[in-house]
Amino acid sequence: MTATVLDGKSLSLQMEAELAVRIQALKAKLSGKSPVLATILVGDDPASATYVKMKGDACERIGMASRKVILPESTTTAELLQEIDQLNADPLVHGILLQHPVPKQIDERICFDRIDIKKDVDGVTTLGFGKMAMSEPAYGSSTPAGIMHLLRHHGIAIEGKHVVVIGRSPILGKPIAMMMLNANATVTHCHSRTRGLAELVGLADIVVAALNQPEFVKGAWIKEGAVVVDAGYHPGRIGDVELAAVIDRCSAYTPVPGGVGPMTIATLMAQTIEAAEKYA
Amino acid sequence: MTATVLDGKSLSLQMEAELAVRIQALKAKLSGKSPVLATILVGDDPASATYVKMKGDACERIGMASRKVILPESTTTAELLQEIDQLNADPLVHGILLQHPVPKQIDERICFDRIDIKKDVDGVTTLGFGKMAMSEPAYGSSTPAGIMHLLRHHGIAIEGKHVVVIGRSPILGKPIAMMMLNANATVTHCHSRTRGLAELVGLADIVVAALNQPEFVKGAWIKEGAVVVDAGYHPGRIGDVELAAVIDRCSAYTPVPGGVGPMTIATLMAQTIEAAEKYA
Numbered sequence: 001m002t003a004t005v006l007d008g009k010s011l012s013l014q015m016e017a018e019l020a021v022r023i024q025a026l027k028a029k030l031s032g033k034s035p036v037l038a039t040i041l042v043g044d045d046p047a048s049a050t051y052v053k054m055k056g057d058a059c060e061r062i063g064m065a066s067r068k069v070i071l072p073e074s075t076t077t078a079e080l081l082q083e084i085d086q087l088n089a090d091p092l093v094h095g096i097l098l099q100h101p102v103p104k105q106i107d108e109r110i111c112f113d114r115i116d117i118k119k120d121v122d123g124v125t126t127l128g129f130g131k132m133a134m135s136e137p138a139y140g141s142s143t144p145a146g147i148m149h150l151l152r153h154h155g156i157a158i159e160g161k162h163v164v165v166i167g168r169s170p171i172l173g174k175p176i177a178m179m180m181l182n183a184n185a186t187v188t189h190c191h192s193r194t195r196g197l198a199e200l201v202g203l204a205d206i207v208v209a210a211l212n213q214p215e216f217v218k219g220a221w222i223k224e225g226a227v228v229v230d231a232g233y234h235p236g237r238i239g240d241v242e243l244a245a246v247i248d249r250c251s252a253y254t255p256v257p258g259g260v261g262p263m264t265i266a267t268l269m270a271q272t273i274e275a276a277e278k279y280a
Numbered sequence: 281m282t283a284t285v286l287d288g289k290s291l292s293l294q295m296e297a298e299l300a301v302r303i304q305a306l307k308a309k310l311s312g313k314s315p316v317l318a319t320i321l322v323g324d325d326p327a328s329a330t331y332v333k334m335k336g337d338a339c340e341r342i343g344m345a346s347r348k349v350i351l352p353e354s355t356t357t358a359e360l361l362q363e364i365d366q367l368n369a370d371p372l373v374h375g376i377l378l379q380h381p382v383p384k385q386i387d388e389r390i391c392f393d394r395i396d397i398k399k400d401v402d403g404v405t406t407l408g409f410g411k412m413a414m415s416e417p418a419y420g421s422s423t424p425a426g427i428m429h430l431l432r433h434h435g436i437a438i439e440g441k442h443v444v445v446i447g448r449s450p451i452l453g454k455p456i457a458m459m460m461l462n463a464n465a466t467v468t469h470c471h472s473r474t475r476g477l478a479e480l481v482g483l484a485d486i487v488v489a490a491l492n493q494p495e496f497v498k499g500a501w502i503k504e505g506a507v508v509v510d511a512g513y514h515p516g517r518i519g520d521v522e523l524a525a526v527i528d529r530c531s532a533y534t535p536v537p538g539g540v541g542p543m544t545i546a547t548l549m550a551q552t553i554e555a556a557e558k559y560a
Contacts, residue, residue, distance in 0.1 A: 109416060130410030134450050136389060160473050168461060170414050177469075181448060184473040186480065189457075193440050193464040200466065 004252035006150050006229070012262035015270060020062040022273050026280065027063075034065040035276035037095045037121070037268070038087045042080060043073035043103040052099050058265045064272065067093060077107045081114050088116040094280065095121030095272035100171060109170075118279055121271040124171055133178045139271045144176035146263030147208065147229055147254075148183070156206070156227055156252060159184035164201050166190045166217060166240070167210035172231060176208055197221075209240035219245025228253040231260045284532035286430050286509070292542035295550060300342045302553050307343075314345040315556035317375045317401070317548070318367045322360060323353035323383040332379050338545045344552065347373060357387045361394050368396040374559065375401030375552035380451060389450075398559055401551040404451055413458045419551045424456035426543030427488065427509055427534075428463070436486070436507055436532060439464035444481050446470045446497060446520070447490035452511060456488055477501075489520035499525025508533040511540045 026035050037059055041052045052068070059066040069083055080102070087093045096119045102108050112124040120128045123141035131138035140148070151158065163185040167173035177189045185206070190197055192211070201207055201221040207228050209217045214234040219242045222228060228250045232240030239256035247253060254260050306315050317339055321332045332348070339346040349363055360382070367373050376399045382388050392404040400408045403421035411418035420428070431438065443465040447453035457469045465486070470477055472491075481487055481501040487508050489497045494514040499522045502508060508530045512520030519536035527533060534540050 109414065126410030126414050126416060127407045128410070129413060130406030130408070133409060133413070133454060134389065134406050136406060160475050162475075174413060174458075174461075178454075181454075181469055181471075184471075186468065186470050186474040188466065188468040189461055190466050191461075191464075194466040195440050195442075 003247060003250050004154060006154055006156075006227075006252055006254045006259055008146070008150055008254060008260055008263040009258040011150060011153055012266035015266040016058070016062050019064075019266075019269055019273055022277070023063045026273065026276055030276075030280055033092070034063060035094045035273060035280065036065045036067050036092055037097060037272045038067040038069060038093045040069045040071065040080070040083060040087075040096070040098045042071045042075050042099070042106065045101070048099045048101070052097075055097060055265055055268060058269055062269060064269065073103050075103065075106065077105075077110060080106055080111050084111060084114045088114070088119060093119065094276035095119050095268075097122045097268060098124065100124070119275060121275050122268055123175070123271070129170070129175060129178075132175065133182075135182055139275070140179060140267075141171045141175040142267045142271070143172050143231060143260060143264045144179055145271070146267035147176060147231065147260055148179050149267065150254070150260070150263050151206075151227070151229070154252065158206070160186070161205040162186045162188065162203055163206045163208060164188045164190060164204035165208045165210065166194075166197070166201070167212065167231075169210065169212075172210045176210065180206075180208075207241070211240055213240055214238050215240070215242040217241040219243065219247075219249075222246045222250060224249045225251045227251055229260065230254050230256050233257060233261060283527060283530050284434060286434055286507075286532055286534045286539055288426070288430055288534060288540055288543040289538040291430060291433055292546035295546040296338070296342050299344075299546075299549055299553055302557070303343045306553065306556055310556075313372070314343060315374045315553060316345045316347050316372055317377060317552045318347040318349060318373045320349045320351065320360070320363060320367075320376070320378045322351045322355050322379070322386065325381070328379045328381070332377075335377060335545055335548060338549055342549060344549065353383050355383065355386065357385075357390060360386055360391050364391060364394045368394070368399060373399065374556035375399050375548075377402045377548060378404065380404070399555060401555050402548055403455065403551070409450070409455060409458075412455065413462075415462055419555070420459060420547075421451045421455040422547045422551070423452050423511060423540060423544040424459055425551070426547035427456060427511070427540055428459050429547065430534070430540070430543050431486075431507070431509070434532065438486070440466070441485040442466045442468065442483055443486045443488060444468045444470060444484035445488045445490065446474075446477070446481070447492065447511075449490065449492075452490045456490065460486075460488075487521070491520055493520055494518050495520070495522040497521040499523065499527075499529075502526045502530060504529045505531045507531055509540065510534050510536050513537060513541060
C-alpha cells in the first residue's frame with residue numbers, strides 16, 4: 001500500500017494564498033490598515049521564540065500585521081494580565097496569541113482565560129473550549145483545528161471511525177478528542193495512566209499521537225491501513241510515532257516536520273482573519 | 281459474585297443530613313434567611329414538572345428555600361433570558377436550575393449560558409464545562425458529578441481503568457467522559473454513530489450508559505466483574521442497561537430507580553449550598 005502523505009506544508013501554502021486575498025479585501029474595510037495579530041512571548045525559551053517568529057513570518061507572508069509583545073522571564077501574572085487587558089481593549093488588534101508555555105511563576109490558565117473570546121484566535125480559553133465542545137461557534141485550538149482541516153482536505157472519513165487520541169493537554173489532546181467526537185468518531189482517550197496502550201492503539205482507524213515523547217508510539221502497535229497523525233516534534237526531525245516502522249502499512253500519515261506544524265500556523269492565521277472579518 | 285449495589289438513595293439521604301447541618305450554619309450568616317435555589321420550569325412536560333417538584337421537595341427536606349419560577353409553554357427565548365437575568369441579579373438567590381428540556385422554540389443553549397457562573401449550580405454553562413474540563417474550579421453537571429461521588433463513596437477505583445461512556449449529551453455524556461478522564465481513566469466515548477458497540481462495551485471496566493434508550497445496552501455485552509452505571513430511567517422502572525442479564529456477573533451496579541437519580545438531586549443541593557457558602 002502506498003500511504004497518502006498528509007502534507008501540511010503544501011496545504012498551508014494554499015491556505016496562505018487564499019488568506020492573502022481576504023486580507024486585501026479586509027484592508028479596504030479597515031481604511032487601508034492591515035488586520036493585526038498580537039503575539040506575546042514571555043521569557044527566554046528558545047523553542048517558544050522560534051514558534052513566535054514563525055507566526056510573525058507567516059503574518060508577513062500573507063500581508064497581515066503582527067504586534068510583537070516581548071516580556072522578560074521574570075514577568076508576573078499581574079503584569080501579563082495587564083498586557084492582555086491592553087490588547088483586549090485595543091480596537092486595532094484582532095487576535096491575540098499567548099505563546100505556550102510561559103515561565104513557571106505565571107498562572108498560565110488565568111492568563112489564557114483573560115483573552116477576550118472575540119480575540120481568542122488560538123482557541124486557548126476555557127470558554128472557547130466549552131463552546132467548541134457544545135458545537136457553539138468558537139475558534140478551535142489551532143493545532144487540533146489544523147489537524148481536522150488537514151484530514152478533511154484529504155477526504156479522510158471520520159464519522160463512525162474509531163479514533164485513539166494519546167495525550168490530554170488543554171490545547172491539543174482534550175480539544176482534538178472533542179472535535180473528533182463532534183465529527184461523529186468513536187473516541188478512545190489515552191494518556192500516561194493508560195494500561196494496555198499498545199492494544200488500544202491497535203484498535204484505531206485513526207491514531208492521534210499528542211503525548212510529546214519522541215517515538216513513544218511504536219509502529220508495530222498500529223493497525224494496517226490506519227491513519228497516523230503525529231503532533232510531536234523532537235530533535236532529529238522525529239515525532240511521537242515511530243513513523244519509519246509503520247509508513248508501509250498505514251493508509252495515510254502526517255510527516256514530521258511538514259505535517260501538523262504548518263497547519264497550526266495556517267489555522268492561527270485563518271482564525272485571526274475570520275475575527276477581523278467578523279468584528280472589524 | 282455478589283455485586284455491590286451502588287445505592288444512590290441511601291447516599292443521598294446521608295448527604296441530605298449533612299447538608300441540613302450546613303444550612304443551619306448558613307442561616308446564621310444570612311441573618312436568619314435560608315439559602316435559595318431558584319428553579320425554572322418552562323412548559324407542560326409532565327416529566328420535567330416531576331423533576332422540578334422532586335428538587336423543590338429536596339430543598340424542603342434540608343431546610344433550603346426554593347423560588348419556583350413557572351413559565352408557559354409559549355415562552356420565548358427573550359422572555360426566559362429576562363427571568364434568568366432577574367435571578368442572576370437577585371442577591372437572595374444562590375443557585376439557578378433551568379429544567380431541561382425547554383420547549384422547542386427556545387434556544388436552550390443561550391439560556392443555559394446566561395446563567396451566572398457563580399449561580400450555575402447545575403453545571404450547565406459552556407464556561408462551567410470548559411473550566412471543569414481544564415480542572416479549574418466549577419460546579420460539575422449534577423448527574424455526572426453525582427455519579428462520580430457515588431463511585432468514590434463506594435471506593436470504586438477509577439485511575440487506570442477503562443471507562444466506556446455511551447451517549448454524548450451536553451449535561452451527561454460529555455461531562456462524565458471529561459470527569460473520568462480527569463480522574464485518570466482511559467475513556468472510550470461511544471454514541472449513536474459508533475460501530476461495534478457491543479465489542480467496545482466488552483472492554484470496559486466501568487460502563488456508563490447515558491443514551492436514554494430502554495435496555496439498549498445488553499447484559500451479555502458487559503465484561504464479567506465490570507461496574508455498571510445506568511443513567512437511564514424509563515417506564516417500567518428500567519434503565520438503559522438490561523440489568524437483569526448482568527446483575528450476577530458485574531461487580532457493582534446502580535439500581536434503577538434509586539441509583540443515579542437521587543444523586544443528581546443531592547448533588548444539586550450540595551452545589552447550591554457550596555455557592556451560598558462561597559458568595560453569601
